[in-house]
Amino acid sequence: MRPFDYQRADSRDHAGQLTAGEHAQAIAGGTNLLDLMKLQVETPQTLVDINRLGHREIEDRDDGGMWIGALATNTETAVHPRVRSDYPVLARAILAGATQQLRNRATTGGNLCQRTRCYYFTNIDQPCNKREPGSGCGAIEGIAKLHAVLGASSQCIATYPGDMAVAMSALDAQVEIAGADGGTRTVPVRDFHRLPGDTPWKDNVLEPGDLITGVTLPPPVKGRQLYRKVRERSSYAFALCSVAAIVAMDGDTIARADLAFGGLAHKPWHDPEVGQVLIGQKPGADLFNRAADVLLRDARGYGENDFKIPLARRTLAAVLAEATGVEL
Amino acid sequence: MSSENRVTINGEAHPLPDDPRVSLLDMLRHNLGLTGTKKGCDHGQCGACTVMVNGVRINSCLTLAVMHDGDEVTTIEGLGTAEEPSALQQAFVDHDAYQCGYCTPGQICSATAMLEEIANGWPSDASENLDGTMKPSAEEIRERMSGNICRCGAYANILAAITEVASGEPA
Ligand SMILES: Cc1cc2nc3c(=O)[nH]c(=O)nc-3n(C[C@H](O)[C@H](O)[C@H](O)COP(=O)(O)OP(=O)(O)OC[C@H]3O[C@@H](n4cnc5c(N)ncnc54)[C@H](O)[C@@H]3O)c2cc1C
Ligand code: SF4
Ligand code: FES
Ligand code: FES
Numbered sequence: 001m002r003p004f005d006y007q008r009a010d011s012r013d014h015a016g017q018l019t020a021g022e023h024a025q026a027i028a029g030g031t032n033l034l035d036l037m038k039l040q041v042e043t044p045q046t047l048v049d050i051n052r053l054g055h056r057e058i059e060d061r062d063d064g065g066m067w068i069g070a071l072a073t074n075t076e077t078a079v080h081p082r083v084r085s086d087y088p089v090l091a092r093a094i095l096a097g098a099t100q101q102l103r104n105r106a107t108t109g110g111n112l113c114q115r116t117r118c119y120y121f122t123n124i125d126q127p128c129n130k131r132e133p134g135s136g137c138g139a140i141e142g143i144a145k146l147h148a149v150l151g152a153s154s155q156c157i158a159t160y161p162g163d164m165a166v167a168m169s170a171l172d173a174q175v176e177i178a179g180a181d182g183g184t185r186t187v188p189v190r191d192f193h194r195l196p197g198d199t200p201w202k203d204n205v206l207e208p209g210d211l212i213t214g215v216t217l218p219p220p221v222k223g224r225q226l227y228r229k230v231r232e233r234s235s236y237a238f239a240l241c242s243v244a245a246i247v248a249m250d251g252d253t254i255a256r257a258d259l260a261f262g263g264l265a266h267k268p269w270h271d272p273e274v275g276q277v278l279i280g281q282k283p284g285a286d287l288f289n290r291a292a293d294v295l296l297r298d299a300r301g302y303g304e305n306d307f308k309i310p311l312a313r314r315t316l317a318a319v320l321a322e323a324t325g326v327e328l
Numbered sequence: 329m330s331s332e333n334r335v336t337i338n339g340e341a342h343p344l345p346d347d348p349r350v351s352l353l354d355m356l357r358h359n360l361g362l363t364g365t366k367k368g369c370d371h372g373q374c375g376a377c378t379v380m381v382n383g384v385r386i387n388s389c390l391t392l393a394v395m396h397d398g399d400e401v402t403t404i405e406g407l408g409t410a411e412e413p414s415a416l417q418q419a420f421v422d423h424d425a426y427q428c429g430y431c432t433p434g435q436i437c438s439a440t441a442m443l444e445e446i447a448n449g450w451p452s453d454a455s456e457n458l459d460g461t462m463k464p465s466a467e468e469i470r471e472r473m474s475g476n477i478c479r480c481g482a483y484a485n486i487l488a489a490i491t492e493v494a495s496g497e498p499a
Contacts (some may be wrong), residue, residue: 006348006394031390034351035371047348049395075384079450084458095453099475100445101438102372104384105391235474324442 001037008049012178013133018048019178022207026050028071029105032097032114040124041115043133050255055213058083066145070109070212075100075162077108087217089225091246093167096229099236109212112165112175112192115203116158116266117238119143129155130200131203137200144302146238149309150265156200160193161238162266169268170244170262174216174314180209189215190260193267203266223248223256224323230263230315239263241311247323254278254324261295264312270293288317335396337362338406344394346420347486352396353388356403364404364433368477375476378434378441379403385441387475404433407440416440419489427480438476439490445472446494 009015009026019026022046027033029155031289035101036042056071058080066087068077077083078094094103097111120126120138127136139157146156168189175187206212226245231237242262248255257278261269277291299309321328332340337360345355356362356379368376370389371488377388380402408414413421417437426432428437443464446491450457462468467489470483476487492498 001349004348006392027392027395030373030392030395031387034390034392038370051395075450079448081459084451089456091451091458092453095451095455099375100442100452100472101375101378101387101475102390105386138477220378235471 002040002043002046004037005046006049007046008052010052012053013118013182014215015048015050016180016194016209016210017051017179017183018046019211020211021046024048024208026109028107029073030110031102031105032110036115039122041122044089046048046118048290049321050211061216063214066217067214068108068217069214071107072214074106074108074111076105077164078103086199086220087167087171087225089170089227090164090167090217090228090247092165092225093229093244096227096242097163098209108215111203111213112189112215113204113206114162117146117161118158119146120156126241130158130196130203133201139146140302144304146240146263147302147305149299149301149305149312150261150269151195152266152300152302153196153198153200153280155198156196156266158196158200158266159263160203160265161263162268163242163262164225165169165189165193166239166242166260166262166268167244168215169215169270170246171217172258173218176213176216178211178213179207184213186216189268190270196266221246221248221256221258226319226323228315228319228322230311241308241313241315243319244268245319245323246304247320249283253280253282255280257291257320259316260313260315261323263268264299264308269295278320283326285317285326285328288328289313290318291320292316333397334458335399335401336395336435337401338403344397348392348394350493351389352379352381352393352460356388356401357392357442357456362403362405365437366430367476368430368434373477374431374434375438376431376434378438378476380437380441385438385442385454389485398444403438404437414440415493416489419439420486423485423489423492424482425489426482427477431476431478431482433478435473435486437476438473439493440470442469442490443494464491466491469494 025044055069078091120128229242246258255273366376368374372390
């Protein structure tokens with residue numbers, strides 16, 4: 001690990017000032033950042049410990065929604081009684097990720113900002129446009145099993161690896177960000193992560209000095225909430241494909257279908273057109289296939305990850321069948 | 329002695345290291361000679377370094393010692409001794425729940441905290457319901473212990489040892 005200066009922020013403004021500096025980075029749980037610092041993928045010169053800022057509360061909101069503080073641990077969120085009862089898709093997504101030891105340290109803000117697990121990104125001897133702009137992308141013609149089939153660019157085909165944010169995307173949660181200038185802004189989780197485009201080094205919309213203070217969950221909606229994660233072993237592995245779903249029926253037709261997908265793109269993938277195919281229709285294999293056609297209309301594999309396209313189709317169908325009570 | 333710039337380990341206060349790069353794991357092993365806690369991967373992947381901080385299990389390799397000002401850390405050395413082992417330590421011996429023993433301290437620290445989590449009703453990915461009483465079934469224990477890898481593959485006996493303590497009956 002490269003030497004760095006350790007600073008403990010004692011207020012939000014202080015944290016903003018410190019992290020706005022060049023080569024400065026916030027540390028929350030440290031489970032992603034320290035891992036990458038040991039690999040010299042991340043080389044901050046100033047490490048700003050934000051753990052004493054508060055922002056750890058999980059609270060009810062007046063409108064019936066909830067507030068999840070940026071420093072709340074993944075465990076605290078997943079075991080919160082109201083998260084379990086009203087937002088089970090979120091509790092399930094968190095519990096499907098990492099291990100208990102990691103979830104006990106991992107925070108809301110850090111989880112949203114976790115970096116890709118692309119093997120070229122984490123190996124500093126390899127070319128990677130995300131780590132070193134202009135050096136090329138090792139994965140496009142290389143080992144790309146974990147990589148994107150939707151929304152990739154010729155510069156980068158990495159995936160966002162997390163689970164929590166996929167559920168938050170299905171729930172249409174909002175990220176609250178405090179800027180270095182003292183202002184705050186709210187960004188939907190659906191718009192928080194970026195597609196790689198020509199600037200793959202930018203994972204999300206945060207600017208230097210920005211701090212996530214928390215995430216707002218909208219009031220709970222009726223319907224079944226499911227999180228299905230497909231991975232190479234049954235525990236403790238990143239998603240090859242995951243589906244977060246909130247599906248409500250009205251009689252024998254689908255009334256609501258809020259869906260988000262993990263493991264397929266540089267961000268949790270939310271495509272409103274997929275829900276539109278389903279709403280007002282009777283559930284069944286043909287309908288699920290049509291929804292998958294829409295989801296995957298621009299999908300493209302890179303050899304090793306070609307399997308993700310049929311896998312996403314089948315996972316979507318399985319989740320919709322379970323949510324609507326249809327036998328496939 | 330104030331808790332300023334100190335971390336309490338197994339009941340004893342220690343000054344934090346000067347070099348902020350020192351992980352909690354390296355502080356335990358190198359600075360304090362508490363070599364019960366093991367370094368397997370140093371990247372959060374194996375669980376050999378599991379300790380409890382303020383009663384909660386974490387990977388000590390992925391946290392900086394300087395971040396633990398005022399915290400209470402419990403390591404395998406704090407759970408029991410050869411003369412007076414904890415229930416889990418004794419059960420691991422009785423069930424031969426290891427081969428090389430390298431993963432064992434992490435397994436025992438992890439399982440100690442895990443039984444508490446089950447008692448507190450925390451769900452896991454294997455739980456059918458998110459609410460209600462959590463049972464220490466084999467499926468639950470396997471999922472909840474998935475962060476502790478055993479390269480020797482002593483899993484069957486690890487499960488038996490934990491099951492015995494969880495159920496209060498010989499397995
Ligand atoms: C072996 C292993 C397996 C894993 N498996 C999974 C998995 O299956 N699913 C999954 O979702 N995750 C998984 N993870 C990733 C884990 O969930 C993340 O490491 C964790 O959520 C990061 O949170 P943290 O608080 O530790 O972040 P840190 O490491 O502290 O920070 C990560 C990044 O976020 C930034 N940051 C942190 N907080 C804020 C804030 N408030 N505002 C702005 N920026 C901030 C930091 O500057 C840094 O860039 C795994 C990790 C490991 C090591
Ligand atoms: S896919 Fe993205 S992260 Fe991976 S090597 Fe290419 S540019 Fe780097
Ligand atoms: S040494 Fe910490 S998890 Fe492997
Ligand atoms: S006993 Fe050897 S690694 Fe578990």
